[in-house]
Amino acid sequence: MTAPWHVEFLKAIDVGEPIYRRCGACDAVGWPPRRSCPECGEPEMVDAPLSTRASVVSHTEITATIPKFSGETPYTVLIAEFEEGVRLTGQLRGEETIDRGDDVELGVERRDEDDWIVTFTPA
Amino acid sequence: MTVAIAGAASTKFGKHPDSSARQLFRDAAEDAIDRSSLAVGDVEAVYVGNFMGALTDDQGHMGALMADYVGVPEAMSTTVESACASAGAAVRQATQAIEAGVHDVALVGGVEIMFSTGIEKITDALANAADNEYENEVGLTFPGIYGLMASDYMTEFGATSEQLAAITVKNRENGVSNPISQFQEEVTVEEVLEARPIAPPLGMMDCCPITDGASAVVLVSETHAQERDRSPAVRIAGSGHAGDTIALQDRAELARTTAAERAAEQAYEAAGITPDDVDVSEVHDCFTIAEVLAVESLGFYERGEGASAAANGETAVDGRRPVNTSGGLIAKGHPVGATGAAQIVEIVKQLEGRHPNQVDDAEIGLTHNVGGSGASAVVHVLEAIA
Ligand SMILES: [Zn+2]
Numbered sequence: 329m330t331a332p333w334h335v336e337f338l339k340a341i342d343v344g345e346p347i348y349r350r351c352g353a354c355d356a357v358g359w360p361p362r363r364s365c366p367e368c369g370e371p372e373m374v375d376a377p378l379s380t381r382a383s384v385v386s387h388t389e390i391t392a393t394i395p396k397f398s399g400e401t402p403y404t405v406l407i408a409e410f411e412e413g414v415r416l417t418g419q420l421r422g423e424e425t426i427d428r429g430d431d432v433e434l435g436v437e438r439r440d441e442d443d444w445i446v447t448f449t450p451a
Numbered sequence: 452m453t454v455a456i457a458g459a460a461s462t463k464f465g466k467h468p469d470s471s472a473r474q475l476f477r478d479a480a481e482d483a484i485d486r487s488s489l490a491v492g493d494v495e496a497v498y499v500g501n502f503m504g505a506l507t508d509d510q511g512h513m514g515a516l517m518a519d520y521v522g523v524p525e526a527m528s529t530t531v532e533s534a535c536a537s538a539g540a541a542v543r544q545a546t547q548a549i550e551a552g553v554h555d556v557a558l559v560g561g562v563e564i565m566f567s568t569g570i571e572k573i574t575d576a577l578a579n580a581a582d583n584e585y586e587n588e589v590g591l592t593f594p595g596i597y598g599l600m601a602s603d604y605m606t607e608f609g610a611t612s613e614q615l616a617a618i619t620v621k622n623r624e625n626g627v628s629n630p631i632s633q634f635q636e637e638v639t640v641e642e643v644l645e646a647r648p649i650a651p652p653l654g655m656m657d658c659c660p661i662t663d664g665a666s667a668v669v670l671v672s673e674t675h676a677q678e679r680d681r682s683p684a685v686r687i688a689g690s691g692h693a694g695d696t697i698a699l700q701d702r703a704e705l706a707r708t709t710a711a712e713r714a715a716e717q718a719y720e721a722a723g724i725t726p727d728d729v730d731v732s733e734v735h736d737c738f739t740i741a742e743v744l745a746v747e748s749l750g751f752y753e754r755g756e757g758a759s760a761a762a763n764g765e766t767a768v769d770g771r772r773p774v775n776t777s778g779g780l781i782a783k784g785h786p787v788g789a790t791g792a793a794q795i796v797e798i799v800k801q802l803e804g805r806h807p808n809q810v811d812d813a814e815i816g817l818t819h820n821v822g823g824s825g826a827s828a829v830v831h832v833l834e835a836i837a
Contacts, residue, residue: 334584358701359585366696386606386705388598388650390590394575397590405591407599407700415700418589428606446589 330442333361338444341436346380348414349373357414380434381451382408385415387426408432408448418446426450454546455676455683455836457556457669458487459799461792464664464784465633466566472504472513473520475665476562479789480521484558487669488681494669495554497521497528498545500538500561501788506576507568521558532788534580535737537561538666539791539820539829543690545670555675560667561789573661577787580823582698594658594738596699596824598650601740604706605652610758612652615739616643617762619656622736622775625768626782628807633662633784657739662784666792668799685802688724688815688834691717697826706740710828711748711821718817719750722832726750729832730813731801732772733794735821736779742766745819746774749830768808776801776808791820791829802835 330338337360340347349358352374356367364371387406390397397403404420420426421435432448439445460482462475470478476499484491497518505511514528531541538561545557565573577593578586586596604610620640626632638656646655676683693713696702702709719725726749734745747757751772760766766774777783777797780790798816800806806813818831 330588331584334588366701386599386603388595388602388653389648390592390595390598390650391647392570392574392594392649393590393592394578394587395571396575396587398571400590403590405589405595405599407705417585417591417698417700428603 335442335444338436338446341434341446346378346434347375348378348412350376357412359414378414379411382410382416382432382434382448384426384428384430384432385409386428387420406448416446418448421447422449452550452552453673454549454670454687455673456685456687456795456799457489457671457676457681457683458483458485459668459796460486461631461666461796462664463631464662464786467663468567470663472508472510472562472564473516475663476517476560476667477520479560479665479667480558483667483669489556489669489671491522493556494521494523494526494558496545496548496557497523497526498541498557498559499528499530500541500791501530502532502534502537502563503576503787506579507572508564517562533827534822535735535787536791536820536822536827536829537788539818539831540692540827542668542792542795542831543692543829546687546690549670549672555672557670558667559670560665560792562665563786563788564663565661565786566663585698585700592650594650594653597738597740598653599699600705600744600824601652601738604740604743607706608755608758612644613640614758614762615657616640618736618739618742619643619781621761621767622779622781625776625808626778629778629783630807632778632782633660634778634782653738653740659737659780659785662786664784664786664789664793666789666796668792668795684836685799685833686836687831689718689721689832690830691715691721692829693717695826697823699824706744707754708744708748708821708825708828710825711745711819711830714828714830715749718830718832724815724832728815729817730815731776731798731810732774732817732819733777733779733797734774734819735790736775736781737785741821742774742779749817749819768810773810776806776810791818794818794820795831795833798833802833
């Protein structure tokens with residue numbers, strides 16, 4: 329089940345206002361709902377606006393999956409890095425393949441009520 | 452107070468459609484207790500590694516269930532869950548309790564029933580070791596996570612699929628002579644390369660199988676063993692347990708397991724040894740790439756150089772750094788919650804000189820047990836008692 333914070337995170341991407349979290353004490357980066365900083369331990373991580381363009385770090389094609397994605401294989405999952413320094417995992421859209429270093433655009437897809445998925449489309 | 456391993460045993464790994472978690476664990480425990488020359492009634496505490504009983508078998512509270520069916524329902528018991536590192540963590544916690552003088556004799560092990568559950572449900576259950584929202588919800592499976600790590604490693608260091616395949620070939624060859632091993636047939640590099648893709652660059656034969664099995668070890672304080680005129684042959688010389696972020700995306704480097712580096716450092720320091728002192732190791736090769744990351748995190752190889760180890764024959768039984776002489780998770784099998792204890796069982800056999808793939812003059816052995824994609828790592832250093 330998707331937690332409320334996650335639905336909120338995905339909806340923000342959908343309306344074009346994606347966020348990440350930044351530590352007010354040491355500038356470390358992360359994702360909601362982190363509050364305690366993984367670098368310095370201070371509970372000072374707060375929302376900051378995130379760009380929508382990222383660069384592919386690694387990718388793989390999933391051919392055997394969990395029941396939720398049954399019948400949707402094969403699909404590609406990738407991790408992309410934003411200029412803010414955070415990395416996010418999502419499914420590739422728009423192309424069959426992608427390479428490390430390629431630019432991708434962040435998006436979301438609605439699958440069902442409160443069920444969203446992070447996507448990346450080649451820019 | 453030092454802790455010795457008085458007895459250690461595993462069931463056969465593979466399919467056990469006519470058995471159950473409580474029966475398999477009891478079988479392993481009975482064998483381990485028999486080998487220890489102690490009696491069931493001597494067991495003061497039971498620590499059980501288990502990952503998915505509550506998810507697939509409607510069974511939680513495994514510690515109490517196992518203590519009950521081993522025949523010591525009144526003993527203190529607990530379930531230890533650190534995903535695939537559950538039993539490694541259980542062994543370490545029991546060791547620390549004995550060191551602290553809390554128990555003299557503890558039965559520690561793990562059990563997992565996976566086969567009867569069905570592949571999609573098992574894939575789903577295994578995914579529980581990852582970050583649900585950030586990984587599972589985008590359809591990233593467990594092999595997928597390791598596929599991302601392998602892809603990153605190969606791009607970064609120029610490693611090849613042939614080098615990864617050599618790990619499966621080596622481990623499957625070792626499995627042939629190990630009677631408990633799930634797979635007992637050799638395979639070729641070509642067969643590994645041609646196997647069905649699962650999460651490229653990883654194919655079906657880069658992955659460990661789904662396994663039913665149980666392992667158990669009897670831990671005893673050396674003082675207690677002496678008082679009882681027992682002479683266990685192996686002691687736990689040192690251990691380490693460390694962590695990392697649960698989601699792969701939150702790590703600075705994908706193809707690096709820093710939790711295992713930290714756990715290894717702690718274990719080496721506690722044992723007063725260096726990586727070069729290790730004669731034989733059992734490492735967590737849930738996927739071929741995981742064995743590469745393991746030998747690098749343990750300090751056996753520099754980063755980027757671990758991929759060539761199996762292909763060059765260096766990690767073979769007669770190589771200069773034998774790794775996974777049992778067949779590893781890839782051949783022996785991976786009953787998730789039992790694996791950390793199964794590795795200890797195999798190293799005990801090596802240090803007692805009775806392993807089917809015996810390494811000459813093995814005196815110091817190591818186990819490396821990893822949970823999830825590396826958010827938990829437990830390392831043990833074992834030594835033969837002179
Ligand atoms: Zn901070």
